[in-house]
Amino acid sequence: MAEQPTPNEQKLMRLLLAERKTRAELEQRIVTQEQALFRSDVIAQQQGAQLLAQEKLASISTLAAGLAHELNTPSGFMRCNLQLMLKHWQTIREFVERTSDQPSQLAEIRKELNLDYLLEDGTDLIDESLLGINHISSIVQDLRMFAEDTADLTGIVDLKDCVEQSIWALELEGAALPALHQHLQQVPRFAGDSDKITLAIMQVLNNACQAAGPSGQVWLDLQVKFDTHIVLEIRDDGPGIAADLLNRIFDPFFTTRPVGQGRGMGLAVARMIMTQHGGGIRVKTEAGLGSKFALELPVPPLAL
Numbered sequence: 001m002a003e004q005p006t007p008n009e010q011k012l013m014r015l016l017l018a019e020r021k022t023r024a025e026l027e028q029r030i031v032t033q034e035q036a037l038f039r040s041d042v043i044a045q046q047q048g049a050q051l052l053a054q055e056k057l058a059s060i061s062t063l064a065a066g067l068a069h070e071l072n073t074p075s076g077f078m079r080c081n082l083q084l085m086l087k088h089w090q091t092i093r094e095f096v097e098r099t100s101d102q103p104s105q106l107a108e109i110r111k112e113l114n115l116d117y118l119l120e121d122g123t124d125l126i127d128e129s130l131l132g133i134n135h136i137s138s139i140v141q142d143l144r145m146f147a148e149d150t151a152d153l154t155g156i157v158d159l160k161d162c163v164e165q166s167i168w169a170l171e172l173e174g175a176a177l178p179a180l181h182q183h184l185q186q187v188p189r190f191a192g193d194s195d196k197i198t199l200a201i202m203q204v205l206n207n208a209c210q211a212a213g214p215s216g217q218v219w220l221d222l223q224v225k226f227d228t229h230i231v232l233e234i235r236d237d238g239p240g241i242a243a244d245l246l247n248r249i250f251d252p253f254f255t256t257r258p259v260g261q262g263r264g265m266g267l268a269v270a271r272m273i274m275t276q277h278g279g280g281i282r283v284k285t286e287a288g289l290g291s292k293f294a295l296e297l298p299v300p301p302l303a304l
């Protein structure tokens, strides 16, 4: 027969049970508070939707200003080059006209008109103009991506696949990457455009890798939060973002990178894609401590 616990043991057991119950209650209270915080954030986001129309207008004017600024430089030097080209070719025409009935003086006139230099410089001018044209084309391509309002949301998106594809794409580029720590849970699939979602993740991940640098660290966490949202957090230990820049980083053409290293379209495009899918991007950052971008989407009502 089992021995009866002594009164002291009984007291201890009661105390242990009470302590366990209190702890469970506390934990539950923390979870509830976290849920309330998360929901109030979501509500704030919904209220922000009313401001979206105004923001959109502001973005469009930023876009137009950025576009004018960006196109100004290449079209300026292309115009100069082409004007110079015209002069060169007029001289070449003169050469051809003046030498047509005097073949013996060809070499002399060629020297007098500096024809060898003109022919060589003409090629350089054309090459440079082509670079200018290519630059304009890529800006126009970026713009088209941003201006494309309609997305084909009829596909099925597996966010974990999209994250993995983004990482592969980044690795394929061959640049030295920071250490990537991945904690990717399987999350519900939803209706949308996988390629676009992958593109959005790539923009944010690329920024995180650039901020952390090859010797830094980037953490990727994919999970469902509070049963309501699919959340992909991309965190880096880079320099963070100064408070006065924070409300500009999603503007088209806003960049702090040196000329030629960023066109400032990454976050604008990423946000647009997430919005098209009924979600959004939130950012938390602290100067010197790094940044965390959360890409959020609602859990679909029906499993796909």
Ligand SMILES: Nc1ncnc2c1ncn2[C@@H]1O[C@H](COP(=O)(O)OP(=O)(O)O)[C@@H](O)[C@H]1O
Residues within 6 Å of the ligand: 203, 207, 208, 211, 236, 238, 239, 240, 241, 249, 250, 254, 255, 256, 257, 261, 262, 263, 264, 265, 266, 267, 268, 291
């Ligand atoms: N993880 C990050 N850490 C620090 N700064 C960031 C981060 N992500 C974005 N930024 C800032 O936001 C700006 C805009 O980013 P983005 O739209 O991707 O354009 P781009 O990368 O071409 O500059 C960057 O130039 C940078 O200043």
Ligand SMILES: [Mg+2]
Residues within 6 Å of the ligand: 203, 206, 207, 262, 266, 267
């Ligand atoms: Mg970028």
